[in-house]
Amino acid sequence: MGTLRRLVIFVLAASVLLAGCESLKSSKAIIPMKEYEKMIAGRLDANYVGTTTCLSACHFHDGIKRDFDASTMGIQLSKQSGMPLVDCESCHGPGSLAVEGLTPEKVAEDAKEGRQTACDYKTLIDIRNLPAQAKSLICLKCHTANATFNLHNWNAGPHSVNDVSCSDCHSIHKGSDLTVRLDDMEGMCESCHQDVKVQFSLPSHHPIHEKKVFCVSCHDPHGTTTEKMLRKDTVKETCSQCHAEKEGPFVFEHAELMEDCRTCHSPHGSVNNNLLNLQPPFLCLQCHSGHRTSFASSAESKGAFYTRCTDCHSQIHGSDLPSPAGRRRFTQ
Ligand code: HEC
Ligand code: HEC
Ligand code: HEC
Ligand code: HEC
Ligand code: HEC
Ligand code: HEC
Ligand code: HEC
Ligand code: HEC
Ligand code: HEC
Structure with a gap:
C-alpha cells in the first residue's frame, strides 16, 4: 500500500473518530x-x-x-x-x-x-x-x-x-453530596441489612462501627461478577487486600483450606475470638482428632490431651518452616 493511501485512510479514520467525540461532547x-x-x-x-x-x-x-x-x-x-x-x-x-x-x-x-x-x-x-x-x-x-x-x-x-x-x-436532595459518605454508609446499608448489623455487634467483629473498615472495603453495592458482590474475584483476595501476610503461598500450606477464609472465619463478626466460626479446639476437631504428646515439658500437662491447639500450632495459616520434627505442623 502506498504511503499516500495509508495517509488518506488515517485522516479519514481520524476525522470519523473526532466527529464521534464531538457529538458525544455536545450537551x-x-x-x-x-x-x-x-x-x-x-x-x-x-x-x-x-x-x-x-x-x-x-x-x-x-x-x-x-x-x-x-x-x-x-x-x-x-x-x-x-x-x-x-x-x-x-x-x-x-x-x-x-x-x-x-x-x-x-x-x-x-x-x-x-x-x-x-x-x-x-x-x-x-x-x-x-x-x-x-x-x-x-x-x-x-x-x-x-x-x-x-x-x-x-x-x-x-x-x-x-x-x-x-x-x-444516594439521596439526591439531602445536601450537596450525592455520593454515599463513608460516615453515613454503615447506617444506610444496615437500615436494610438488619441481620448484618447484629453480626457487627458481636464480641469479635471487623471494626465497622469504629469506622476503620467499611462495607465497601469488601463489597461493591453496584453489583459484581463474584458471589455476594465481593470486590475481588475470591474471598481470599478480598481479605488479602488488608491481611496480605495470610495470603501465601507457603511452603507448608494448610491443605486447600486457605483458599476460602470462611472455612474458619465469619467475615462480619462472631461470638468467638478472631472471628472464628467455632471456638478451638472444636473448630479443629471438626477435621482432626486431638492428641497427646510426650513432647510437653511441664509435669502437670505431661501426657495431657491438648485443647489450646494454636498455642503450639501458632502458624495455622501456613508456614515456610518445618516443625522441629521436620514436618509441616504449623508450629513455627
Ligand atoms: C439526578 C436526578 C434529580 C435531579 C437532577 C433533580 N431531582 Fe428532585 N428528586 C429526585 C428524586 C430521585 C426524588 C425522589 C426522592 C425520594 O425518593 O425521596 C426527587 C424529589 C424531589 C422533590 C420532592 C422532595 C421531597 O422531599 O418530597 C422536589 C421538590 C424536587 N425533587 C425538586 C427538584 C428541583 C427543584 C430540582 C432542580 C434544582 C431537582 N429536583 C433536580 C431526583 C432528581
Ligand atoms: C442528565 C444526566 C444525568 C442524570 C439523569 C443523572 N446523572 Fe448523576 N451525574 C451526571 C454527571 C455528568 C455527573 C458528574 C460527572 C461524574 O462524576 O461522572 C454526575 C455525578 C453523579 C454522582 C457523583 C459522582 C462523584 O464522584 O461525585 C452521583 C453519586 C450521581 N451522579 C448519581 C446519580 C443518580 C443516583 C441519578 C438518578 C437519580 C443520577 N445521577 C442521574 C449526569 C447525570
Ligand atoms: C471484611 C470484609 C467484609 C466487610 C467489611 C463487610 N462484608 Fe458483607 N460479606 C463479606 C463476605 C466474605 C461475605 C460472604 C459470607 C458468606 O458467604 O458466608 C459477606 C456477605 C454479606 C451479605 C450476604 C449475607 C449472607 O448471609 O449471605 C450481606 C447482605 C452483606 N455481606 C452485607 C454487608 C454490609 C451491609 C456491610 C457493612 C455494614 C458488610 N457486609 C461488610 C465480607 C464483608
Ligand atoms: C446499595 C446502595 C447503592 C445503590 C443501590 C447504588 N449505589 Fe452508587 N454508590 C454507593 C456507595 C456506597 C458508593 C460510594 C462508595 C464506593 O463504591 O466507592 C457509590 C458510588 C457511586 C458513584 C460514584 C462513583 C465512583 O466512581 O466512586 C456513582 C456515580 C454512583 N454510585 C451511581 C449510582 C447509580 C447510577 C446507581 C443506580 C444505577 C447507584 N449508584 C446505585 C451505593 C449505592
Ligand atoms: C433499600 C434496601 C437496601 C439497602 C439500602 C442496601 N441493600 Fe443490600 N440488599 C438488599 C436486598 C433486597 C438484597 C437481596 C436480598 C438479600 O440477599 O437480602 C440485598 C443483597 C445484598 C447482598 C447479598 C448479595 C448476594 O449475592 O447474596 C450484599 C452483599 C449487600 N446487599 C450489600 C449491601 C451494602 C454493602 C449496602 C450499602 C452500601 C447495601 N447492601 C444496602 C437491600 C438493600
Ligand atoms: C479493609 C481492610 C480489611 C479487609 C478487606 C479485611 N480485614 Fe480483617 N481486619 C481489618 C482490621 C482493621 C481489623 C482489626 C485489627 C485490629 O483491631 O487490630 C481486622 C481484623 C481481623 C481479624 C481479627 C479479629 C479479632 O477479633 O481480633 C480477623 C480474623 C480478620 N480480620 C479476618 C478477615 C477476613 C477473613 C477477611 C476477608 C473476608 C478480612 N479480614 C478482610 C481489616 C480488614
Ligand atoms: C484452618 C482454619 C483457618 C483458616 C482457613 C483461616 N484462618 Fe485465620 N485464624 C485461624 C485461627 C485458629 C486464628 C486464631 C489464631 C490464634 O489464636 O493465634 C486465626 C486468626 C486470624 C487473624 C487474626 C490474628 C492474626 O494472626 O493476625 C487474621 C487476620 C486471619 N486469621 C485472617 C485469615 C485470612 C485472611 C484467611 C484466608 C486467607 C484465614 N484467616 C483463614 C484459623 C483459620
Ligand atoms: C475443614 C477441616 C479442617 C479444619 C477446620 C482444620 N484443619 Fe488442620 N488440616 C486439614 C487438612 C485437610 C489438613 C491436611 C492433612 C494432610 O494433608 O494430611 C490439615 C493439616 C493440619 C496439620 C498438619 C498435619 C500434618 O500431617 O502435617 C496441623 C498441625 C493442623 N492441620 C492443625 C489444625 C488446627 C490446630 C486447626 C484448628 C485451628 C485445624 N487444623 C483446623 C483440615 C482442617
Ligand atoms: C503442647 C503443644 C501442642 C498442642 C496444644 C497441640 N498440638 Fe498438635 N502437635 C504438636 C506437635 C509438637 C506435633 C508434632 C508431633 C510430631 O511431629 O511427632 C503435633 C502434631 C499434630 C498433628 C499432626 C500429627 C498427626 O497426628 O497426624 C495434628 C493434626 C495436630 N497436631 C492437631 C492438633 C489439634 C487439633 C490440637 C488441639 C486439639 C493440637 N494439635 C494441640 C503440638 C501440640
Whole structure:
C-alpha cells in the first residue's frame, strides 16, 4: 500500500473518530429518552422549559437548587466540560405543564393570603411510585456502564434484581453530596441489612462501627461478577487486600483450606475470638482428632490431651518452616 493511501485512510479514520467525540461532547438532549419521559409522565404535550423557567416564579425550591448547584452534577458541568448537563428536568421530566400559569404575580397574591403556591407537580414524573427498575433508568440514561465503570454489573446484580434503586442509597436532595459518605454508609446499608448489623455487634467483629473498615472495603453495592458482590474475584483476595501476610503461598500450606477464609472465619463478626466460626479446639476437631504428646515439658500437662491447639500450632495459616520434627505442623 502506498504511503499516500495509508495517509488518506488515517485522516479519514481520524476525522470519523473526532466527529464521534464531538457529538458525544455536545450537551444535546437524548431525543428518544425525552420522549420516553413524556410517556412516563403520561403527557405527550409537556415540554422542557429549563430550570430557570421552572424555578423563576417561586422560591420554594431554592434550597434544593442551591444544594444541587453545589453538587458534582451541578458544579462541574459548565457547557465546556462536554458532559451531559443535568437540570431538574433531567430527572423529573418535562416541566411546562407544571408551571403553566405560575407567574410571579400569582405567587405574590397567594403569599398575601398566606398560601404557598405549588406547581402542578402531578404532571411531572412520579419518581417515588415508579417501579425500582424504571427509577434507576432515570439515572442510567447518563450513568451508563461506560461512563461510570462500577455500574458494569448493575443490571445482573442482586440489588437491581431485588428492586433496590439508585436513590435508595444516594439521596439526591439531602445536601450537596450525592455520593454515599463513608460516615453515613454503615447506617444506610444496615437500615436494610438488619441481620448484618447484629453480626457487627458481636464480641469479635471487623471494626465497622469504629469506622476503620467499611462495607465497601469488601463489597461493591453496584453489583459484581463474584458471589455476594465481593470486590475481588475470591474471598481470599478480598481479605488479602488488608491481611496480605495470610495470603501465601507457603511452603507448608494448610491443605486447600486457605483458599476460602470462611472455612474458619465469619467475615462480619462472631461470638468467638478472631472471628472464628467455632471456638478451638472444636473448630479443629471438626477435621482432626486431638492428641497427646510426650513432647510437653511441664509435669502437670505431661501426657495431657491438648485443647489450646494454636498455642503450639501458632502458624495455622501456613508456614515456610518445618516443625522441629521436620514436618509441616504449623508450629513455627
Ligand atoms: C439526578 C436526578 C434529580 C435531579 C437532577 C433533580 N431531582 Fe428532585 N428528586 C429526585 C428524586 C430521585 C426524588 C425522589 C426522592 C425520594 O425518593 O425521596 C426527587 C424529589 C424531589 C422533590 C420532592 C422532595 C421531597 O422531599 O418530597 C422536589 C421538590 C424536587 N425533587 C425538586 C427538584 C428541583 C427543584 C430540582 C432542580 C434544582 C431537582 N429536583 C433536580 C431526583 C432528581
Ligand atoms: C442528565 C444526566 C444525568 C442524570 C439523569 C443523572 N446523572 Fe448523576 N451525574 C451526571 C454527571 C455528568 C455527573 C458528574 C460527572 C461524574 O462524576 O461522572 C454526575 C455525578 C453523579 C454522582 C457523583 C459522582 C462523584 O464522584 O461525585 C452521583 C453519586 C450521581 N451522579 C448519581 C446519580 C443518580 C443516583 C441519578 C438518578 C437519580 C443520577 N445521577 C442521574 C449526569 C447525570
Ligand atoms: C446499595 C446502595 C447503592 C445503590 C443501590 C447504588 N449505589 Fe452508587 N454508590 C454507593 C456507595 C456506597 C458508593 C460510594 C462508595 C464506593 O463504591 O466507592 C457509590 C458510588 C457511586 C458513584 C460514584 C462513583 C465512583 O466512581 O466512586 C456513582 C456515580 C454512583 N454510585 C451511581 C449510582 C447509580 C447510577 C446507581 C443506580 C444505577 C447507584 N449508584 C446505585 C451505593 C449505592
Ligand atoms: C471484611 C470484609 C467484609 C466487610 C467489611 C463487610 N462484608 Fe458483607 N460479606 C463479606 C463476605 C466474605 C461475605 C460472604 C459470607 C458468606 O458467604 O458466608 C459477606 C456477605 C454479606 C451479605 C450476604 C449475607 C449472607 O448471609 O449471605 C450481606 C447482605 C452483606 N455481606 C452485607 C454487608 C454490609 C451491609 C456491610 C457493612 C455494614 C458488610 N457486609 C461488610 C465480607 C464483608
Ligand atoms: C433499600 C434496601 C437496601 C439497602 C439500602 C442496601 N441493600 Fe443490600 N440488599 C438488599 C436486598 C433486597 C438484597 C437481596 C436480598 C438479600 O440477599 O437480602 C440485598 C443483597 C445484598 C447482598 C447479598 C448479595 C448476594 O449475592 O447474596 C450484599 C452483599 C449487600 N446487599 C450489600 C449491601 C451494602 C454493602 C449496602 C450499602 C452500601 C447495601 N447492601 C444496602 C437491600 C438493600
Ligand atoms: C479493609 C481492610 C480489611 C479487609 C478487606 C479485611 N480485614 Fe480483617 N481486619 C481489618 C482490621 C482493621 C481489623 C482489626 C485489627 C485490629 O483491631 O487490630 C481486622 C481484623 C481481623 C481479624 C481479627 C479479629 C479479632 O477479633 O481480633 C480477623 C480474623 C480478620 N480480620 C479476618 C478477615 C477476613 C477473613 C477477611 C476477608 C473476608 C478480612 N479480614 C478482610 C481489616 C480488614
Ligand atoms: C484452618 C482454619 C483457618 C483458616 C482457613 C483461616 N484462618 Fe485465620 N485464624 C485461624 C485461627 C485458629 C486464628 C486464631 C489464631 C490464634 O489464636 O493465634 C486465626 C486468626 C486470624 C487473624 C487474626 C490474628 C492474626 O494472626 O493476625 C487474621 C487476620 C486471619 N486469621 C485472617 C485469615 C485470612 C485472611 C484467611 C484466608 C486467607 C484465614 N484467616 C483463614 C484459623 C483459620
Ligand atoms: C475443614 C477441616 C479442617 C479444619 C477446620 C482444620 N484443619 Fe488442620 N488440616 C486439614 C487438612 C485437610 C489438613 C491436611 C492433612 C494432610 O494433608 O494430611 C490439615 C493439616 C493440619 C496439620 C498438619 C498435619 C500434618 O500431617 O502435617 C496441623 C498441625 C493442623 N492441620 C492443625 C489444625 C488446627 C490446630 C486447626 C484448628 C485451628 C485445624 N487444623 C483446623 C483440615 C482442617
Ligand atoms: C503442647 C503443644 C501442642 C498442642 C496444644 C497441640 N498440638 Fe498438635 N502437635 C504438636 C506437635 C509438637 C506435633 C508434632 C508431633 C510430631 O511431629 O511427632 C503435633 C502434631 C499434630 C498433628 C499432626 C500429627 C498427626 O497426628 O497426624 C495434628 C493434626 C495436630 N497436631 C492437631 C492438633 C489439634 C487439633 C490440637 C488441639 C486439639 C493440637 N494439635 C494441640 C503440638 C501440640
